[in-house]
Amino acid sequence: MTLRRREFLAGSALLLLSASSSRAALLSGQLPWLPDAGSSPVQVRPGPWVYFTSDEGRAVEALADRIIPPDPKTPGGKDAGCAIYVDRQLAGPYGHNEGHFVQPPFMHGTKQQGAQSAKGPAQDYRDGLAALDKYCQAKYSGKRFPDLSDADKDALLKGIESGSIKLDPADGESFFKQVLKDIQAGFFADPLYGGNRDMVAWKMIGYPGARYNYLDWIERHNERYPLPPVGITGSAAWSPKT
Amino acid sequence: MSRKLPKKDVVIIGLGWTGSIIANELTDESLDVIAIERGPWRDTPTDFPVNYMQDELRYHIRHELFLRPDQTTFTFRNKMSQTALPIRTWGAFMPPNGVGGGGVHWNAETWRFLPSDFVLKTHLTERYGAAFLPDDMTIQDWGVTYNDLEPHYDQFEYLCGTSGTAGNLNGQIQPGGNPFEGPRSRPYPNPAQKQGFGHTLYGKAAQELGYKPFPQPSGNMSQAYTNPLGLRMGQCTYCGFCEWFGCGNYSKASPQTTILPVLIRKPNFSVRDNAEVTRINLDRSGKRATGVTFVDTSGEEWEQPADLVILAAFSIFNVQLLMLSKIGQPYDPIANTGVIGRNFTHQTMSSVDGFFDKSKFNFNPFIASGAIGMVIDEFNGDNFDHSPLGFVGGGYLAYGQTNGRPITTTPTPPDTPKWGAQWKQAVRDNYLSTISGADVHGSMYSYRDVYLDLDPIYKDRFGRPLMRMTIDFHDNELKAAAYLTDKLDGIVKAMGANQTHKKPRKGPYDITTYQTTHLNGGAVMGADPKTSAINRYLQSWDVPNLFVMGASAFPQNAGYNPTGTVAALAFWSAAAIREQYLKNPGPLVHA
Numbered sequence: 001m002t003l004r005r006r007e008f009l010a011g012s013a014l015l016l017l018s019a020s021s022s023r024a025a026l027l028s029g030q031l032p033w034l035p036d037a038g039s040s041p042v043q044v045r046p047g048p049w050v051y052f053t054s055d056e057g058r059a060v061e062a063l064a065d066r067i068i069p070p071d072p073k074t075p076g077g078k079d080a081g082c083a084i085y086v087d088r089q090l091a092g093p094y095g096h097n098e099g100h101f102v103q104p105p106f107m108h109g110t111k112q113q114g115a116q117s118a119k120g121p122a123q124d125y126r127d128g129l130a131a132l133d134k135y136c137q138a139k140y141s142g143k144r145f146p147d148l149s150d151a152d153k154d155a156l157l158k159g160i161e162s163g164s165i166k167l168d169p170a171d172g173e174s175f176f177k178q179v180l181k182d183i184q185a186g187f188f189a190d191p192l193y194g195g196n197r198d199m200v201a202w203k204m205i206g207y208p209g210a211r212y213n214y215l216d217w218i219e220r221h222n223e224r225y226p227l228p229p230v231g232i233t234g235s236a237a238w239s240p241k242t
Numbered sequence: 243m244s245r246k247l248p249k250k251d252v253v254i255i256g257l258g259w260t261g262s263i264i265a266n267e268l269t270d271e272s273l274d275v276i277a278i279e280r281g282p283w284r285d286t287p288t289d290f291p292v293n294y295m296q297d298e299l300r301y302h303i304r305h306e307l308f309l310r311p312d313q314t315t316f317t318f319r320n321k322m323s324q325t326a327l328p329i330r331t332w333g334a335f336m337p338p339n340g341v342g343g344g345g346v347h348w349n350a351e352t353w354r355f356l357p358s359d360f361v362l363k364t365h366l367t368e369r370y371g372a373a374f375l376p377d378d379m380t381i382q383d384w385g386v387t388y389n390d391l392e393p394h395y396d397q398f399e400y401l402c403g404t405s406g407t408a409g410n411l412n413g414q415i416q417p418g419g420n421p422f423e424g425p426r427s428r429p430y431p432n433p434a435q436k437q438g439f440g441h442t443l444y445g446k447a448a449q450e451l452g453y454k455p456f457p458q459p460s461g462n463m464s465q466a467y468t469n470p471l472g473l474r475m476g477q478c479t480y481c482g483f484c485e486w487f488g489c490g491n492y493s494k495a496s497p498q499t500t501i502l503p504v505l506i507r508k509p510n511f512s513v514r515d516n517a518e519v520t521r522i523n524l525d526r527s528g529k530r531a532t533g534v535t536f537v538d539t540s541g542e543e544w545e546q547p548a549d550l551v552i553l554a555a556f557s558i559f560n561v562q563l564l565m566l567s568k569i570g571q572p573y574d575p576i577a578n579t580g581v582i583g584r585n586f587t588h589q590t591m592s593s594v595d596g597f598f599d600k601s602k603f604n605f606n607p608f609i610a611s612g613a614i615g616m617v618i619d620e621f622n623g624d625n626f627d628h629s630p631l632g633f634v635g636g637g638y639l640a641y642g643q644t645n646g647r648p649i650t651t652t653p654t655p656p657d658t659p660k661w662g663a664q665w666k667q668a669v670r671d672n673y674l675s676t677i678s679g680a681d682v683h684g685s686m687y688s689y690r691d692v693y694l695d696l697d698p699i700y701k702d703r704f705g706r707p708l709m710r711m712t713i714d715f716h717d718n719e720l721k722a723a724a725y726l727t728d729k730l731d732g733i734v735k736a737m738g739a740n741q742t743h744k745k746p747r748k749g750p751y752d753i754t755t756y757q758t759t760h761l762n763g764g765a766v767m768g769a770d771p772k773t774s775a776i777n778r779y780l781q782s783w784d785v786p787n788l789f790v791m792g793a794s795a796f797p798q799n800a801g802y803n804p805t806g807t808v809a810a811l812a813f814w815s816a817a818a819i820r821e822q823y824l825k826n827p828g829p830l831v832h833a
Contacts, residue, residue, distance in 0.1 A: 024538035027283060028512035031503060037288040041300060067661040074666070099310035101330045103700060109327040112752040113318055116327055154662065161660075180661055188648035189299040204666075205673035207608055207648050210296035212491070213479040214609040221439035224674070225606050232294050 043233060044088045044194035051091040051122060055144070056129050060086055062146035066153050067183045074204040075197070077183050085186030085195035095122030121178060128175035131167040191231045198236070202229040244535055244543035250276045253534050253548035255519045255563065258343020259805065260791035260812040261554035262497035262505060267816035269508045271824060276546065278536050280518040281309070281340030285498055290488030298647040302486040305332060307347050309339035314702040316558065318753045320714040322575065322691060328700050328708065333754035335588070335761055337556050341515060344556065344759060345496040349485040349612030349644055350461025352404045352495070353802035354395045354810075356623040357388035357424040362798065365624060366634055375634065376718055378690045380585055381798045385769040385778035386814065388424045394813035395806060396427055402495030403467035403475055406430040406459035420456045422619045435464045435478065435614055440605040440677045444641035445616035447736035453618040458642055460613030461495035471504045482645040484612025494612065514538070520704060522551055522567040522788065531788045537704065550787050557794040561694050561764035562709045570765070570775050570784050573693050581775045583694035585763040586711065587799040590637070590684030590719045592727040592746045595653050596739035600675035603738070607646030607674070615642025615679070621726050622801045623685070633721040635685035637801030639730045643679025653678040656743045680734050682726040684747065685801040689716055694764045715749040723747040760804050762796035770833065777831040779818035780811060786829045789815055
C-alpha cells in the first residue's frame with residue numbers, strides 16, 4: 001500500500017502541531033537524558049476571563065453556584081473558582097478537542113457509539129450559554145440566568161436536565177451534562193487548575209490531596225487520616241509567614 | 243519513496259511489555275535487534291516524577307500518557323447491520339502509546355489463567371456436552387497448556403517482583419492463597435501487599451460466607467526488590483495514583499523498572515521512538531517478511547529490513563497491521579471463513595458500591611495501590627458447576643479499590659440527585675465511608691458476530707482504513723454478570739453495608755463507558771490454521787519469520803487481567819525462537 005501524498009502531508013502537519021516536543025529519534029547505548037525534559041504543569045492565575053465574555057462568565061459562575069451551592073462549611077462553585085477553571089480549560093487544548101479524532105463524516109449514531117460532533121467544548125459552551133440566555137430572557141421577562149431566584153434557577157436546570165425544557169437550537173440536555181461534568185471536575189481537581197481554591201473541596205470530603213506516601217497508614221484501619229490536604233504546588237502552611 | 247536502512251537481524255514493532263521482553267531475550271542470543279515505537283520514549287523522572295504525577299485531571303481525565311485518537315482510533319458498532327462510527331475520544335478502553343506501552347500505566351494485577359482456560363472448548367464440552375454452549379459461540383483451545391506456560395509465568399513474576407500468596411505449590415494447596423490456581427513451581431518472589439481497612443473487611447466477610455479469599459497478586463512491590471536482571475525497585479507507598487499514572491517511586495513493575503535500563507545498554511539493541519510502522523513488507527512469494535516500513539515525525543518514510551519480524555503492538559493494532567500488510571486471510575463472519583479479525587473479545591465488568599454508617603466506618607479510600615485487594619475465585623472459569631445456571635464462564639470477585647481520587651471517586655447513594663445542595667451533602671457524608679471498588683472481573687467468550695475488519699469509510703492520518711469493531715454482549719455474558727454480581731453483593735452486605743448499589747453489566751455494549759483496556763483476539767493462536775492466525779509458538783502460519791505477541795492471540799478472554807498471560811506467552815515464544823527457530827528458521831509447527 002502506498003500512502004497517498006496529500007493525505008499523508010495533512011496528517012503529518014496535524015501531528016506536528018499537536019504533538020508536544022516529540023520528534024523521532026534513534027536511541028541506544030544509554031538511557032536518554034535531557035535536563036528539564038519533563039513538562040511540569042502550568043499554574044492557572046486568577047484574573048480576567050480568557051475565553052468567556054463577561055456575560056458568559058457571569059452565567060457560568062451562577063451555574064457553578066447552583067451545581068455546588070455554598071453552605072456554611074464549604075464555599076460554592078463560584079467562590080471555589082470553578083468558572084475560572086472552566087474558562088481556562090476551554091481556552092486550552094480541551095476547548096477545541098485537541099487530540100480527539102475530528103475527521104468527517106459526522107453522522108448521527110446510537111447512544112452507545114458516543115458523541116459525534118465537529119464542535120469542541122468551547123463552541124458548545126458559546127452556543128449553549130447563548131441558548132440559555134435567550135430562553136431566560138423570553139421566559140422571565142428579560143431577566144438573564146444569573147438574575148433569577150435560586151428556586152427559578154433550580155427549576156430551570158432540572159427541566160433542562162430531564163429534557164422537559166428545550167434550549168433551542170442547542171442540545172440542552174447534553175450541554176447541561178457537560179457543564180455538570182466540568183464544574184464538578186474543577187471543584188475536585190488540583191487547585192493549580194483554578195478551581196478547588198484553597199483545597200476547599202478536598203477539605204470538605206477529607207481527601208489529603210497530592211501526597212505520596214501512606215506506608216505508615218495502610219494498616220491503621222478505621223482511623224481518620226489526620227493531616228490536611230496538600231496540592232501539587234504545595235500548601236499555604238509550608239510557606240513561612242511574612 | 244522510502245529510504246532503506248541497514249538490515250537488522252530482528253525488527254520489533256512496539257516497545258511495550260512484550261516488545262521489551264522479546265528484545266531482551268533475543269539480544270541475549272547476540273542478535274542485532276531494533277525496536278520501532280509509535281510513541282515517545284518515556285521514563286520515570288521525566289514523564290511521571292513524584293513532584294507532579296499526582297494529577298488526576300492531567301493523567302486520568304485528559305489521558306496524558308495514552309494514544310491520542312487523532313493519531314489513530316477505531317470505529318465501532320454493536321451489530322453488523324449498523325454503520326460503524328469513529329471513537330472520537332476514549333471511553334470503553336484506553337489504548338497505550340509510547341515506550342513501556344500499557345506497562346507504564348497499568349494497575350499491575352498479575353494473574354495466571356486457570357489450566358482449564360487453555361483447553362476451554364474441550365473442557366466444557368467434556369463436562370457439559372457440546373449442546374450446552376450457545377450455537378454462535380466460537381471458543382476454542384489455545385494450542386498451548388498451562389503446564390507449557392508455567393515456567394514462563396514464573397519468569398515474568400520474578401522479573402516483576404510480583405507480590406502475592408501462593409495457593410498451589412507443586413500440587414499442594416497452601417493456606418491463604420488461591421486454591422483454584424494451577425500448580426506453581428515456587429512461591430511468589432515477594433510476600434503479598436498489605437491491605438487497607440476495606441480490603442481486610444472484604445476478606446473477613448468472604449471467609450465468613452465460606453469462601454477462600456486471598457490477596458490479589460500485585461506488581462506493586464510489598465518490599466524492596468532486586469530482579470534477576472539486577473534492577474532494583476522500591477517499596478510501594480500506597481499513594482493511590484497507579485492506574486492511568488506512571489509510578490514515580492519505582493514501585494510498579496513496568497518495562498521501565500524491570501527491563502529497559504538493562505536492554506538499552508546492550509550494544510546490539512536500539513530503538514526508534516515516535517516512528518509508526520505502516521506495514522510489514524513481504525517478498526514476492528508473500529510467504530516471507532523482508533522487514534517493515536515506518537514513518538517518522540517529519541513525515542519521512544523509511545524501510546527497515548530484517549530477517550525476523552516481531553509484531554508486538556497493542557492487540558488491536560497487531561490485527562490492523564496484519565490486515566494492512568495482507569498477511570493471513572481476513573475473517574468473513576457470513577461465510578465463516580478466514581482468521582484475521584476473528585474471535586475478538588473484551589471483558590464483562592460489573593460492580594457493587596457499598597454505603598456504610600459514617601460514624602462506624604472510615605475507609606480512607608485514597609490509601610491504596612493499583613493491585614491491592616482481596617479476591618475470591620470460586621466463581622471464575624469453570625471453578626463452579628454451571629449446569630443449573632445456563633451460562634459458561636465467570637470472573638473473580640474482588641474488593642480492590644485502587645484510589646480515592648475525587649473527580650471520579652465521589653460515590654453517592656443511587657437515589658441522590660446529580661448536583662445541588664443534596665448532592666454536595668451526600669458527597670461529604672459518603673466519601674470516607676463508601677466502597678466503590680468491588681468488582682466482578684468477568685470473562686467474555688468469543689462469538690461469530692463479534693470481530694474486527696477494516697472500516698469502509700473512516701481513515702487515519704496516513705489515509706489507512708481504521709479498524710472497525712463489531713461487538714455486543716451476548717446473553718451468556720449478561721447472565722453470568724447478573725449471577726456473579728448477586729454473589730458479590732452478598733459479600734458487600736456481609737461487610738456491614740447499610741445500602742448497596744448493584745451494577746451488573748448490561749447490554750448493549752457501550753463504547754463510552756470504561757470497562758478495562760483488555761481487548762483480545764483477532765489474530766488468535768491455535769492448532770489449526772483454519773481457525774487461528776498463529777501457531778502455538780505465536781508464529782504466523784502464513785509468514786514463518788513473523789511472530790505476533792500480545793492478547794490478540796487469546797481465542798477468548800478469561801475472567802482475569804491479561805498481562806501475566808500476555809507476558810508468559812512472550813517468554814514462551816522467545817524460548818521457541820531461541821531453542822528451535824534460530825537453529826532452523828522455518829515453520830515450527832507443520833499443520
